[in-house]
Amino acid sequence: MLPEFDLLRPKTLAEALDMLADRAPDVMPIAGGTNVVVALRERAYHSSVLLDVSGLADLRGIRKENGHVAVGGGTTITELVESELIAANGAPLAAAAAQLGNPLIRNRATVAGNLVDASPAADTAPPLLVLDAEVELASKDGRRVIPLDGFFVGVNETQRRPDELLVAVRWPVPGGAAAFHKVGLRKAGACSVVTIAVRLACDEAGKCSMARIALGAVAPRPIRAHEAEDALVGTGLADEDIAAAAMLAVQATSPIDDVRSTAAYRREVSEVLVRRLLGGVRTDVLGQ
Numbered sequence: 001m002l003p004e005f006d007l008l009r010p011k012t013l014a015e016a017l018d019m020l021a022d023r024a025p026d027v028m029p030i031a032g033g034t035n036v037v038v039a040l041r042e043r044a045y046h047s048s049v050l051l052d053v054s055g056l057a058d059l060r061g062i063r064k065e066n067g068h069v070a071v072g073g074g075t076t077i078t079e080l081v082e083s084e085l086i087a088a089n090g091a092p093l094a095a096a097a098a099q100l101g102n103p104l105i106r107n108r109a110t111v112a113g114n115l116v117d118a119s120p121a122a123d124t125a126p127p128l129l130v131l132d133a134e135v136e137l138a139s140k141d142g143r144r145v146i147p148l149d150g151f152f153v154g155v156n157e158t159q160r161r162p163d164e165l166l167v168a169v170r171w172p173v174p175g176g177a178a179a180f181h182k183v184g185l186r187k188a189g190a191c192s193v194v195t196i197a198v199r200l201a202c203d204e205a206g207k208c209s210m211a212r213i214a215l216g217a218v219a220p221r222p223i224r225a226h227e228a229e230d231a232l233v234g235t236g237l238a239d240e241d242i243a244a245a246a247m248l249a250v251q252a253t254s255p256i257d258d259v260r261s262t263a264a265y266r267r268e269v270s271e272v273l274v275r276r277l278l279g280g281v282r283t284d285v286l287g288q
């Protein structure tokens with residue numbers, strides 16, 4: 001049984017932001033509801049007022065603007081999977097979206113819902129981190145933009161204020177090549193045990209000019225492995241450079257034992273996958 005709640009159904013973004021400003025912090029946005037409804041049922045959320053943002057046109061759409069890819073917060077995971085623009089300009093996100101939940105979940109689940117829920121295992125987070133994404137938050141008082149790397153604070157905690165909506169996610173049209181891999185207990189409908197995304201670019205001399213490594217489900221929040229990234233830049237991406245970066249990436253993690261895995265397994269798999277994904281992407285950027 002669900003607890004009783006009031007449902008506010010704004011027709012415009014302005015109306016939604018007014019309602020949030022009036023009721024915050026005692027109001028919770030709901031988009032696809034795939035996290036909120038489960039949590040309400042489990043009595044994990046205590047809000048008695050829900051603000052339905054699923055009908056807001058301003059939160060929808062995938063477009064290119066000013067050298068960036070912009071995805072409205074209310075964009076569904078299915079829309080990401082089906083978008084040619086995302087396939088061409090966000091390949092690791094397309095790969096993650098295709099493996100998120102199951103078709104029914106993907107039809108309802110949104111990008112904003114995935115990021116604001118801030119599960120350590122949120123599958124869109126590592127790909128968006130390696131794409132250098134930022135999130136745009138709107139309130140009645142105006143808008144602000146936060147790099148995604150600084151948006152996550154901890155388990156289910158973000159920089160979002162209760163009177164704000166996540167209206168868009170944006171990243172520069174990416175250079176280099178990228179990859180994503182998800183380890184779950186099943187091939188579909190499985191919460192991630194470990195997720196890895198990487199992106200590399202090289203200069204004309206074949207030296208690594210940019211490296212991004214992000215990991216999910218191995219720390220209280222999705223993380224970038226900054227030291228590992230820095231160690232790769234300027235190298236020729238030899239096997240030993242990649243192996244050293246993979247070791248550094250594991251040092252950035254702080255996994256736990258839980259129902260899905262042990263911390264030791266998560267560390268082991270992180271090291272192996274970072275090494276494998278970097279090796280694969282190296283082939284793409286160097287043609288070796």
Ligand SMILES: Cc1cc2nc3c(=O)[nH]c(=O)nc-3n(C[C@H](O)[C@H](O)[C@H](O)COP(=O)(O)OP(=O)(O)OC[C@H]3O[C@@H](n4cnc5c(N)ncnc54)[C@H](O)[C@@H]3O)c2cc1C
Pocket residue numbers: 028029030031032033034035036037038053059073074099100101102105108109110111112113114115116117121122123124160164165166167189190191192
């Ligand atoms: C069976 C099942 C399988 C799943 N599998 C996966 C999986 O494989 N990988 C994965 O990452 N997740 C998975 N999930 C979790 C969930 O589906 C995703 O996190 C999804 O993207 C949440 O989106 P939503 O629109 O349903 O969010 P909601 O449940 O509507 O909201 C989630 C949170 O985001 C907030 N919110 C929503 N929209 C906005 C907005 N525009 N601005 C501000 N705050 C907002 C809500 O207030 C709430 O705090 C699964 C869930 C279920 C039930």
